[in-house]
Amino acid sequence: MTADRFLLRITRIAPLAEGVLAITLAAPDGAPLPAAAPGAHVEIEIPGVGLRPYSLTGDDPRRYEIAVALAAPGRGGSRRIHDGWRVGDEVRVSAPRDGFGPARANGPALLIAGGIGITPMLTIRRALIAAGRPVTLHHAARGAGGGLFPEALRAAPGAPVWHYDTACGPRPDLAALACSAPAGTEVWCCGPARMIDAALAAFAARPDVVLHVERFTAPAAPETPPADAGAFTVALARSGHRFTVAPHEPLLERLRAEGVLPETSCEGGVCGTCLTRVLGGAIAHHDYYLSAAEQAAGDRMLVCVSRGQPGTTLVLDL
Amino acid sequence: MTNALPSDFRSEDGPSAEAIAGFRAGMEPFWHPVLEAASLADRPRAVTLLGRRLVLVRLDGVATAFPDTCRHFQAQLSLGSVVRVDGRELLQCNYHGWAFAGDGACARIPQLPAGRCIPKTAGLRRFAVAERHGLIWVCLAEEPRFPIPDFPEEADPRFRKVRLLEEHPMRTSATRMIMGTLDDTHFPWVHEGILGDRAHPEPPLHRVWREGAELIVQYEADQPAGIMTTDMSRPESDAGATVRLTYTDHVGMPNVIRLVKESAAGRYVVWLATSPVDYNLTINFWIFARDYDLAAERDPVYLQMAAHVREQDRPLIESQRPWIVPPFWTQIELPLGPGDLPLIEYQKWIEELGIATAV
Numbered sequence: 001m002t003a004d005r006f007l008l009r010i011t012r013i014a015p016l017a018e019g020v021l022a023i024t025l026a027a028p029d030g031a032p033l034p035a036a037a038p039g040a041h042v043e044i045e046i047p048g049v050g051l052r053p054y055s056l057t058g059d060d061p062r063r064y065e066i067a068v069a070l071a072a073p074g075r076g077g078s079r080r081i082h083d084g085w086r087v088g089d090e091v092r093v094s095a096p097r098d099g100f101g102p103a104r105a106n107g108p109a110l111l112i113a114g115g116i117g118i119t120p121m122l123t124i125r126r127a128l129i130a131a132g133r134p135v136t137l138h139h140a141a142r143g144a145g146g147g148l149f150p151e152a153l154r155a156a157p158g159a160p161v162w163h164y165d166t167a168c169g170p171r172p173d174l175a176a177l178a179c180s181a182p183a184g185t186e187v188w189c190c191g192p193a194r195m196i197d198a199a200l201a202a203f204a205a206r207p208d209v210v211l212h213v214e215r216f217t218a219p220a221a222p223e224t225p226p227a228d229a230g231a232f233t234v235a236l237a238r239s240g241h242r243f244t245v246a247p248h249e250p251l252l253e254r255l256r257a258e259g260v261l262p263e264t265s266c267e268g269g270v271c272g273t274c275l276t277r278v279l280g281g282a283i284a285h286h287d288y289y290l291s292a293a294e295q296a297a298g299d300r301m302l303v304c305v306s307r308g309q310p311g312t313t314l315v316l317d318l
Numbered sequence: 319m320t321n322a323l324p325s326d327f328r329s330e331d332g333p334s335a336e337a338i339a340g341f342r343a344g345m346e347p348f349w350h351p352v353l354e355a356a357s358l359a360d361r362p363r364a365v366t367l368l369g370r371r372l373v374l375v376r377l378d379g380v381a382t383a384f385p386d387t388c389r390h391f392q393a394q395l396s397l398g399s400v401v402r403v404d405g406r407e408l409l410q411c412n413y414h415g416w417a418f419a420g421d422g423a424c425a426r427i428p429q430l431p432a433g434r435c436i437p438k439t440a441g442l443r444r445f446a447v448a449e450r451h452g453l454i455w456v457c458l459a460e461e462p463r464f465p466i467p468d469f470p471e472e473a474d475p476r477f478r479k480v481r482l483l484e485e486h487p488m489r490t491s492a493t494r495m496i497m498g499t500l501d502d503t504h505f506p507w508v509h510e511g512i513l514g515d516r517a518h519p520e521p522p523l524h525r526v527w528r529e530g531a532e533l534i535v536q537y538e539a540d541q542p543a544g545i546m547t548t549d550m551s552r553p554e555s556d557a558g559a560t561v562r563l564t565y566t567d568h569v570g571m572p573n574v575i576r577l578v579k580e581s582a583a584g585r586y587v588v589w590l591a592t593s594p595v596d597y598n599l600t601i602n603f604w605i606f607a608r609d610y611d612l613a614a615e616r617d618p619v620y621l622q623m624a625a626h627v628r629e630q631d632r633p634l635i636e637s638q639r640p641w642i643v644p645p646f647w648t649q650i651e652l653p654l655g656p657g658d659l660p661l662i663e664y665q666k667w668i669e670e671l672g673i674a675t676a677v
Contacts, residue, residue, distance in 0.1 A: 014538045014564070015523030018656060083527065267655035268662045270646040288646045288666055304655075 005045065007090045008033075008064065017148055019070040020116065021082060025093060026063040033064060036096035038127035039120045039188070039214075042066070045092040052077040055119035055190075056096060057149070059126065064093070067148065069116035079248075107184030109135040112172060112199060114191025115142070120214060122152050124188055129159050138172045140164040140191070167256075178202035181209055190214040230310025236260065236318045237279050245307070252304045260318050262303055269305030276303045281314035283307075333597060333642050333677060340675030341491065341597045341642045342368045344668075347459035348573060349466045350492075351591040351603050354483065355381070355449050362409060364396035367456055369596045372445065374454060375400060377407040377420040383445040383456045384409070389424065390416050390440075418442050452481070453591060453603055463671075464531035467570025471587045471607040478612045480621045482604040484628060489636045492573050492594035493643045493668055495602065498635040499575050499590050500535065500567055500664060503657045508630050512623075513541050521657030533569040533667055535660040538562060545623045549583035549610040567660070572668050584610035588624075598641040604628070645674045 012024040027033060036042075036056045042064060043051040058065035071078045085091075109128045113121045118139055128135040139153065139161065155161040164171055174195075181187065187209055189199040196213050203211045234251070235242045236258075245254050252274070255262060265273040269287035278301050285295040287302040294300065308314035333341075345368055352365045353374055362375040364386050371386035373396040386396050393413040401410045401417060408417035408425050417426040424440035446457040450466050471477040488495055498504075503521045506514030522537040540560045541547045547561045561581050568576040577588040586608045593601040606624050643665060644650045653662050668674050 013525070013536070015525060018523065021525075082525075265655065266653040266658060266662055268653070268659060270662050270666065271652050272646075272649045273652070288669060289649070291647055 005092050005094050008093045010085055010087050010089050010091065011063065013085060013087055016067055019082075020148060021068050022057075023066050023068060023081070023085070024058075024063050025066070025091065028090070030062060032061045034095045035061060036064070036123070037098045038123040040096035040098050040123070041120065042096050043094040046077045046080050049077045049080055051094070053097075055123075057119050057122045057152075059123060064096075067116060067119050106133070107186060108182055109133050110177065110181055110185050110187045111135060111137040112174070112177070112187065112189040112191070112195070113137070113139045113141075114195040115140070116148075117189075117191035117195070117214075118148060118153070120190050121188065122149060125159070126152075129156060134158045136160050136162070138162045138164070138177065140166050140171050140195070142167045174198045174202040178206055178209075181206065183208040186210045186212075188212045188214075229307070232308030232310055233313040234308065235280075235313055235315045237315055238318055242313075247310075250304075251307055255303060255318070262318070264304055267304045269302050272302065274302055274304045275300055277317035279315040279317055282309035282312045283314065284309050333640050337640070337642050337676040338369075338597050341493075341673060344671060344673030344675065345492070345572065345594055347457070347461065347463040348571075349446075349448060349455040349457050349462050349464075350573060351453040351455050351593050351601075352383075353454045354481075354603070355452050355454050358454055360400060362396045362398060362400065364394065365456075365593075366595045366599075368458060368594055370458065372456065373398075373409070374447075374456075375409050377409065380420055381447045381449055381454050382409075382420050383447045384418065384422060384442040388413060388416060389418075389442055390414055390427075395442075416440070420444075451589075451591070451605070464571060467532065467568065467574045467576070469576060469589055469605075471585070471609075472589070472605065474607075477585075477587070477607040477609050478614075478617070479605055479607045480617045480624070482606065482621060482624055482628070484602050484604070484625075487595060487599050487601045488632065489598060490600055490638065491597050491642050492592035492600045493673060494635060494638055494641070495590075495592050495600050496569060496573060496575050497643065497661050497664060498631055499577070499588070500569060500660050501658075502537070502539065502565070502660075504634075505539075505541070508634060509627055511542055512544055512546055512627060514539075515542065524656070524659050526660050526663045528663075528667070531571050533571060533660075533664055535567040535569075535663075536565065538564050545619060546586070546627065547579070548581055551611045551613075551616065552583070569664060572671060572673055584608065602628075640677055642677075643668065643674050644677050645669050648677050650677065 008025040009028045010023060011026045014022050016022040041053045041055045043053050046052055054066040054068065056064050057067055068078050068081045070082050111121045111125055121137060125135055125137060153161055187203060189196060193215060196215050199213060203209055230247045231244055233242060233244050241258065243258055245251055262274045262276060265271045270289055272289045278299055283298055283301045284307045285301065286305040289302055350367055352367055353363060358374055358376055358381055362373050365372050365374055372383050373386040374381060374383050384395060386394050388395055388411040391413060393411055395409055395411055398410045398412045400407050403417060403426055408419055410417040415428040416424060419425040422442040422444035424436050427436055430436065448455045448466060451469050451472050455466055506516045506519050510516055522539050525536045527534055540562055543555060543557055543559045543561045544550065547563060548555055564580045566578045574591045579586045589605040591603045595601060606620055646669065
């Protein structure tokens with residue numbers, strides 16, 4: 001196991017939340033693995049996709065634990081893992097890398113995480129608490145409440161945790177956090193690009209604060225989406241609102257983000273609860289509810305699974 | 319156990335003729351278990367499969383299936399007997415003595431005048447038969463669409479097996495029976511204290527995918543410690559505790575299911591092969607395998623508990639209408655995501671296979 005990359009066996013795959021899998025990797029012979037510093041990640045070879053970084057969330061020296069969120073839109077790595085990985089398979093993994101940087105100061109610590117960006121924070125927070133540094137965590141996620149790692153993210157004396165449920169509440173106010181951080185604060189931030197950019201802007205005026213950032217992904221490489229999973233535009237007839245749905249982004253999720261809450265039950269394209277009138281545009285039907293003739297009529301769709309044809313504009317009676 | 323219709327049986331809320339025909343035709347091109355292999359010895363046996371009367375018989379040791387109707391004047395061949403003629407075994411109709419060979423050809427007509435040949439059209443259709451997992455399986459179509467699903471633990475000597483053949487057939491369709499066994503969100507409600515807790519009705523997070531002819535569902539669940547979830551013969555087992563189990567459910571489409579439950583104690587497997595007598599009557603062949611608590615005298619404990627859980631399910635599954643799982647477009651059912659995802663995916667597949675076609 002001296003090479004920079006080695007084969008590890010998948011020993012456990014378990015859903016952690018909707019669209020997020022907890023995956024455990026171990027040496028086939030159970031041998032201890034190269035030690036990982038807090039915040040470290042490994043790169044995993046995904047054939048046909050390339051190397052993908054995943055933060056290590058555990059601290060057992062005999063295994064690596066990662067959490068993989070199904071990215072929408074992603075570049076195929078998370079989709080490949082969610083659909084193709086099975087317990088017992090072997091994957092090629094790099095030695096741990098300290099992409100997020102070790103502590104450089106000794107003052108209070110501020111951790112800011114968005115969504116699956118919580119993963120590197122687990123080991124960083126553990127190390128900071130062990131070092132006796134005061135550490136505050138701000139975690140923004142859909143349906144938060146520590147959903148992903150409730151035990152690891154429990155507040156402790158000197159280590160408060162702020163959860164923000166982005167489905168129905170405000171996001172962390174980064175400008176306010178930047179203003180109120182005591183001098184000498186060390187900040188770690190990991191999350192979607194929008195959050196990283198906001199943190200860089202907010203803390204730009206604080207030379208007395210050390211800021212570490214980690215983006216989920218390198219700037220996106222072009223990807224060819226499958227036939228009709230491409231981007232399309234939606235126009236909401238009642239509000240006049242227009243927006244573009246990204247390739248692979250579920251329409252239902254986007255509608256909710258836009259403040260439209262269709263009534264749903266199965267969210268799998270079978271029960272018909274979310275049947276919506278379509279006033280114009282070309283539909284890519286993916287449901288089991290409408291008959292072929294009804295689908296061909298093109299005047300109704302199930303917004304939980306169906307989409308617009310790529311590059312077209314769909315006018316919904318919403 | 320008999321698979322004749324119970325005398326008090328009524329098919330209330332009967333499906334349309336179209337739905338019944340769709341179910342029978344859709345289920346035809348699959349292997350279906352019909353009998354325990356050990357129960358087919360020296361006498362023919364009558365079974366009903368998808369509404370058709372069949373006779374099962376061993377001729378020179380080979381399990382064979384024909385329509386249970388003599389080609390001559392349509393008496394039941396299962397009332398007949400196995401006879402030896404010219405060194406080979408034949409199935410003889412006991413009405414007029416016509417006898418049929420293993421390939422279905424008529425081999426003897428006692429009334430045939432001298433100098434006449436047996437008519438070429440006097441033979442029987444022979445259905446495909448297989449013996450696997452201790453059962454006899456029949457396929458009514460020329461070509462089965464999928465093979466009989468594997469059951470690795472069945473032949474594995476590290477596993478202790480108990481078999482359960484329910485005393486009464488279930489008054490439900492085979493597809494509803496498979497769905498009832500695949501469903502986990504009913505555990506806290508129907509099997510409280512055994513497989514769940516009503517204080518925790520939240521469904522687990524499922525992974526669902528297709529692999530060859532199997533629908534696979536995987537999830538983790540915390541369940542009460544007991545005979546169905548862990549090794550209670552160990553001194554440290556605590557009946558008050560909860561046990562973390564990983565379920566991997568393999569549905570051999572459309573009529574077989576194998577639930578593999580992994581825990582710290584080991585592996586416990588629930589295997590069910592359903593025999594669709596018809597759209598509203600199903601015979602269940604169960605096998606339970608475990609690789610812990612291996613003493614033979616413990617078998618009755620496992621069998622009793624399994625039978626108890628089955629009887630908890632029975633009134634609810636038998637109460638479901640329509641008998642045949644309806645297609646989604648009818649909007650008769652209201653599945654709720656994401657907890658019902660495994661059932662939704664199973665239903666999608668049986669709809670694709672042409673088994674759920676109408677109400």
